[in-house]
Amino acid sequence: MQQNSRNKILKEHLGELQAHAITAKSKDDIDRVAQHISRFSQRSTYKFNHTLAIIGLVLAGLSSLLSFWAQMDLSYDQRIWMRVGGFVMGVACIINIWLRLASIKRVGDELYVRSVAINAGIERDYSFNGKSYWRELKSLFPLFNCGDDSQSITKRYLGGVDSTPFTLFEFKYVNVTTHYTTDSNGNSRQSKSRNTIYKYGMLVQFANFNYLCLNAKRFSTKWDSASRAFNKLFKVRCATEIQAAKFFDPKVVLAFADNFNFIKSMDVTSQSVACFELPKNIFPTQVKKPSLRKPADFVQKLSHPTEIPMLEKSKNLIQFINQNK
Numbered sequence: 030m031q032q033n034s035r036n037k038i039l040k041e042h043l044g045e046l047q048a049h050a051i052t053a054k055s056k057d058d059i060d061r062v063a064q065h066i067s068r069f070s071q072r073s074t075y076k077f078n079h080t081l082a083i084i085g086l087v088l089a090g091l092s093s094l095l096s097f098w099a100q101m102d103l104s105y106d107q108r109i110w111m112r113v114g115g116f117v118m119g120v121a122c123i124i125n126i127w128l129r130l131a132s133i134k135r136v137g138d139e140l141y142v143r144s145v146a147i148n149a150g151i152e153r154d155y156s157f158n159g160k161s162y163w164r165e166l167k168s169l170f171p172l173f174n175c176g177d178d179s180q181s182i183t184k185r186y187l188g189g190v191d192s193t194p195f196t197l198f199e200f201k202y203v204n205v206t207t208h209y210t211t212d213s214n215g216n217s218r219q220s221k222s223r224n225t226i227y228k229y230g231m232l233v234q235f236a237n238f239n240y241l242c243l244n245a246k247r248f249s250t251k252w253d254s255a256s257r258a259f260n261k262l263f264k265v266r267c268a269t270e271i272q273a274a275k276f277f278d279p280k281v282v283l284a285f286a287d288n289f290n291f292i293k294s295m296d297v298t299s300q301s302v303a304c305f306e307l308p309k310n311i312f313p314t315q316v317k318k319p320s321l322r323k324p325a326d327f328v329q330k331l332s333h334p335t336e337i338p339m340l341e342k343s344k345n346l347i348q349f350i351n352q353n354k
Contacts, residue, residue, distance in 0.1 A: 035077075035303065036129075039075070042069055043136045043257065045065075046065075046137075046150055047139060049062045049138040049140060050140040050142075051139075053144075054152075056148070059147060060332060062140065063328045066327065067324065070325070072152065075321050079125075080109075082126050083122070085118055085119075085121070086118075086119055086229040088115075089116070089119035089122065090113040090115065090119065091115075092112075092114060093111065093112050093115035096109075096112045133322060134321070136321065137321025137327060141318045141331055142313050142316070142318070144314040144332075144334040145316050145334040146313045147334075148336065149313065149336065149337050149341075150323045151188035151313070151340075153185075153186055154187050154196075154268045157185065159182045160181050163200070166232075168198075169275075169298055171245070173295065175200075177203060177204055178202070179203040179286045180200075181201055182199065182200055183199045184197075184199040184312070185198045185199070186313065187345050190347045190348055191347070191348055192352060193233060193347055193351060194234050195232060196232040197229070197231055197312060198231070198232065199227060199228075199314075200230070201225065202225075202228075203224065203225050203226070204223070205223055206221065206353055207219060227309065229306070229311055229312050230293075230307045230311075231304075231307060232302060232303070232305075234301065234302055235297075235302075235354070236301060237354065238267040239299050239301040240269070240273070241268070241273050242267075242294075243292060243294055243295040244263060244264050244292075244294040244299055245266065245294050245295065248266040250267050250268065250269060250273075251267075252267050252273040252277070253264055258286045259282050259286040262285070263285065276353065277290070280353075281349075289349070291307065291339065292306075293307060305346075307343060310338075310339045311337065312337075312338050313337060313340075316334075316335050317335070324340050
């Protein structure tokens with residue numbers, strides 16, 4: 030009875046933390062959650078009581094062992110059922126323990142990612158349809174026209190720099206490969222393998238920046254700088270060479286080659302919406318996360334979350350383009 034009460038209290042507490050991971054808006058909200066965790070850890074632990082599950086595992090193992098004991102007066106069918114029952118019970122107990130451990134990790138991770146995002150000045154957006162949003166972006170940018178199945182924008186964060194709004198996106202798609210094999214009798218077989226791929230990047234609404242792209246093919250005119258290092262990193266296509274040359278003066282070329290060489294591609298629409306494909310560590314979900322099962326360490330890191338260096342570099346990129354376009 031006591032263990033059920035303990036598990037129930039922890040489960041309800043995790044539900045509260047998960048709600049905060051969605052609704053927290055400011056550092057003050059995060060600090061209040063940190064205090065809540067500290068108070069809870071003083072009277073309880075972030076560990077479920079697995080006594081019943083462990084007893085179930087022991088009984089499952091005992092049932093399986095007894096089914097092999099020759100001196101047991103059991104029929105063949107009874108022995109089979111004992112083994113099947115023991116296996117099912119053992120798997121159920123293991124899954125129960127794993128789900129409980131996973132729930133603590135999931136809630137802790139979500140809460141810490143929320144703190145990282147707030148610290149970085151971005152906010153998770155839950156109010157969109159991932160499939161519909163992908164179709165919208167696909168109509169604008171060739172970057173999203175890939176994959177054989179399950180294309181979707183799985184996460185997005187909203188932010189802004191100098192009144193320039195941006196959106197971070199996580200794009201998921203699946204490539205399906207068909208394999209053909211022939212056995213010794215000449216019979217052919219077909220099988221398929223699925224490979225899930227993620228892409229990360231940033232959509233930025235500029236003003237009057239719609240005349241060039243990097244490592245993308247929106248425009249037909251090519252432009253090369255005098256820098257071999259820059260030309261190796263970026264293939265510039267533009268509306269006119271004059272516009273490209275005006276933007277990419279020596280100072281800008283040097284900055285892109287030295288400070289912004291992490292850009293995988295940049296494409297723009299006629300409405301000056303730019304799509305940057307960037308490394309995955311721009312996303313707050315990619316940071317290393319502390320364990321909620323160690324509450325003292327978790328609270329300290331929750332109140333002082335790590336920064337996202339790649340996101341800060343990307344914000345600097347937005348500012349730099351605004352200053353030089």
